[in-house]
Amino acid sequence: MPGQSVGAVQSQRANFDQPLHLRSGGVLPAYDLVYETYGTLNAAKSNAILVCHALSGHHHVAGHYADQPDNIGWWDNIIGPGRPLDTDRFFIVGLNNLGGCHGSTGPSSPNPATGKPWGAGFPMVAVIDWVHAQARLADLLGIDSWAAVMGGSLGGMQALRWSITYPERVRNAIVIAAAPKLSAQNIAFNDVARQAILTDPDFHGGNYYEFDTRPVRGLRLARMLGHITYLSDDQMGEKFGRELRNSAFSFGFDVEFEVESYLRYQGDKFAGYFDANTYLLMTKALDYFDPSREDNGDLNATMARSKANFLIASFTTDWRFTPARSKEIVAALLANGRNVSYAEIDLNFGHDSFLMEDAHYHGVVDAYLRNIKL
Amino acid sequence: MTHTLGRPDFELIAHWIEPGHRVLDLGCGDGTLLKHLIDTRGVQGVGVEIDDANVLAAIKNGINVIQGNLERGLDVFADQAFDHVVLSRTLQTVRHTEGILREMLRVGCEAVVSFPNFAYWKNLRSVLDGRMPVSEDLPYQWYDSPNVRFFTLLDFEALCDKMGLIIRERSVLDEAGNPVETEANFLGSLAVYRLTCKR
Numbered sequence A: 001m002p003g004q005s006v007g008a009v010q011s012q013r014a015n016f017d018q019p020l021h022l023r024s025g026g027v028l029p030a031y032d033l034v035y036e037t038y039g040t041l042n043a044a045k046s047n048a049i050l051v052c053h054a055l056s057g058h059h060h061v062a063g064h065y066a067d068q069p070d071n072i073g074w075w076d077n078i079i080g081p082g083r084p085l086d087t088d089r090f091f092i093v094g095l096n097n098l099g100g101c102h103g104s105t106g107p108s109s110p111n112p113a114t115g116k117p118w119g120a121g122f123p124m125v126a127v128i129d130w131v132h133a134q135a136r137l138a139d140l141l142g143i144d145s146w147a148a149v150m151g152g153s154l155g156g157m158q159a160l161r162w163s164i165t166y167p168e169r170v171r172n173a174i175v176i177a178a179a180p181k182l183s184a185q186n187i188a189f190n191d192v193a194r195q196a197i198l199t200d201p202d203f204h205g206g207n208y209y210e211f212d213t214r215p216v217r218g219l220r221l222a223r224m225l226g227h228i229t230y231l232s233d234d235q236m237g238e239k240f241g242r243e244l245r246n247s248a249f250s251f252g253f254d255v256e257f258e259v260e261s262y263l264r265y266q267g268d269k270f271a272g273y274f275d276a277n278t279y280l281l282m283t284k285a286l287d288y289f290d291p292s293r294e295d296n297g298d299l300n301a302t303m304a305r306s307k308a309n310f311l312i313a314s315f316t317t318d319w320r321f322t323p324a325r326s327k328e329i330v331a332a333l334l335a336n337g338r339n340v341s342y343a344e345i346d347l348n349f350g351h352d353s354f355l356m357e358d359a360h361y362h363g364v365v366d367a368y369l370r371n372i373k374l
Numbered sequence B: 001m002t003h004t005l006g007r008p009d010f011e012l013i014a015h016w017i018e019p020g021h022r023v024l025d026l027g028c029g030d031g032t033l034l035k036h037l038i039d040t041r042g043v044q045g046v047g048v049e050i051d052d053a054n055v056l057a058a059i060k061n062g063i064n065v066i067q068g069n070l071e072r073g074l075d076v077f078a079d080q081a082f083d084h085v086v087l088s089r090t091l092q093t094v095r096h097t098e099g100i101l102r103e104m105l106r107v108g109c110e111a112v113v114s115f116p117n118f119a120y121w122k123n124l125r126s127v128l129d130g131r132m133p134v135s136e137d138l139p140y141q142w143y144d145s146p147n148v149r150f151f152t153l154l155d156f157e158a159l160c161d162k163m164g165l166i167i168r169e170r171s172v173l174d175e176a177g178n179p180v181e182t183e184a185n186f187l188g189s190l191a192v193y194r195l196t197c198k199r
Helices: A127-141 A154-165 A184-198 A216-230 A233-239 A258-273 A276-288 A291-295 A299-303 A323-335 A350-355 A359-370 B008-016 B032-041 B052-060 B097-107 B121-128 B153-163
Strands: A012-016 A031-038 A048-052 A068-072 A091-095 A148-152 A172-176 A309-315 A340-345 B022-026 B044-049 B065-067 B082-088 B108-116 B165-173 B190-197
Touching: A012 A127, A031 A127, A048 A127, A048 A154, A091 A127, A127 A154, A127 A276, A148 A154, A154 A172, A154 A276, A154 A291, A154 A299, A172 A359, A184 A216, A184 A276, A216 A258, A216 A276, A216 A350, A233 A258, A291 A299, A299 A323, A309 A323, A309 A350, A309 A359, A323 A340, A340 A359, A340 B052, A359 B052, B008 B032, B008 B082, B008 B108, B008 B165, B008 B190, B022 B032, B022 B097, B032 B044, B044 B052, B052 B065, B082 B097, B097 B108, B097 B153, B097 B190, B153 B165, B153 B190
Parallel strands: A048 A091, A048 A148, A148 A172, A172 A309, A309 A340, A340 B065, B022 B044, B022 B082, B044 B065, B082 B108
Antiparallel strands: A012 A031, A031 A091, B108 B190, B165 B190
């Protein structure tokens, strides 16, 4: 891998005591955001890049913790000295979004009104709410305008939303493996995942914290389903095929095929640390995302409000957010005469491709960022 | 196909394009022509390119480039979004000849098309000598050529006539890049056309 890791990093916490009025009508009277930064903010404060996370991501984007050398950030391969998000040049900010379960205020945080975890009482958060909260973090850090806002999947939707809601504060938006809104099929997958959680007897209407339990089975199923949709058929075929763990069929329901073993392992791992209420909130934020709703579905009119330059990238094997969905964004930007480049990257990892290290993919991001004037 | 600076058809194309115009370059390669037009004519440019390495090179050159396959049309572009749509030395590599010409004039007011003339006398002589032509404007061996359509100036003009396309201007160059005034279909190695259609 060219370049280096940012090395040991520390997370920080910021408290915001101004109420945040949410799209759902709810209000968060005060909240915490945990975040990490890499590199150095320049004197003009013009070199900051915000990296937004996807469904299960968080603020630990790059590097590792001094006392946890194996806890490596989720997008470490693209950030660091000599990497596309070059910390010798840029100041990178990653945070955990509201409603998350990695330290920012979310359903498992104590509700100041009751002293008990928010649970089901945590208000529904939308992508635009995250962007408003991120803008307050930018204020705190003294960043008037981002050199770039960047993300993959749900993270790319936040970058898109930034460009629409705060056009003066985003000079470049890098939107990877995203879509301007979810399709019926996307929403359907999310709903099956939610149903798995909501019907788990340990869910207790979202207040499972009080029962000292967690809807592990539902969350595990939700993740197994989601995981299938993040991979490509070809990749699963290559990786697992019809391989059996033992050489013969056992004619039972225990793990037999390697793909079952893999999915169950992924489900167990995820259910072990992730919060089910956060999963519900994140999938709803995905479902609700549709900035063109403000313009009666006319995405061209919506993107007319943006002023940023754009890099849009999709992956040939991504069937969750196909290249055609990215091209909808490209078309709307072209219709408004915006500066936009679009790369359709041939990678075999389905939707998850955006997290992979690939010389061409990273070369495209690197080339784009090198041309950004600070 | 990668553009090289100093190509005589580039100068012709640049001459036809007004400052500030909106230009779409199909098969833009590394973006050299667009960069030239942006630097010298102040145009607003967008390129379309299929090849990964060229897309990367165009982004490095600071060009707006959209990765896509011309054979599948120009769906991401709105009707009449451009003043000029350029297809430089690429038409002979496209299977859907009529489709791409129609698409060019859907998204643009004017199409600028350059292509090698297969009836150029040296090409004809080469075939008479028993070998497929290889020249400055046809720089490939038969087995590695990206060209899938082989046609002449007269062939192209007949197609324009059939499709109702209007030829506003034509320039023909010999292999050295000098203008050819007479016997163009025989003496011309490369042709550049400006096309519009009736609206």
